[in-house]
Amino acid sequence: MQAIIHNIEPFDAAKGTLISFTWHGNQIFKVRCLIKTNKEGDTVYDTTLDVPADDDTDPIYDSTVNTMQSTFLIPANSGLENNGYYACFITVVDI
Helix, strand or coil, X not given: CCCEECCCCCCCCCCCEEEEEECCCCCEEEEEEEEEECCCCCEEEEHHXXXXXXXXXXXXXXXXXXXXXXXXXXXCCCCCCCCCCEEEEEEEEEC
16 A cells, blocks of 8 residues: 655645545554655655664654644654645555
């Protein structure tokens, strides 16, 4: 299965935004969001960065946001800058 991200309108990076996506599969359990700069491919936002390096758990599974909805909140001041271009990736962990 693949999450299909809906168009993301320009937003103020200082305020954050809500990313919506379509998911056709089993019930959503957790969601991971990865955002990279469009040109260089540098990671600017990744929910897995919150996991300590010495943690023995699976970083993709354990650092995703618990949600059962097909949305993901990009918080305010999350590393993105206004007037920048980014590529967004959503990973869904289903039930």
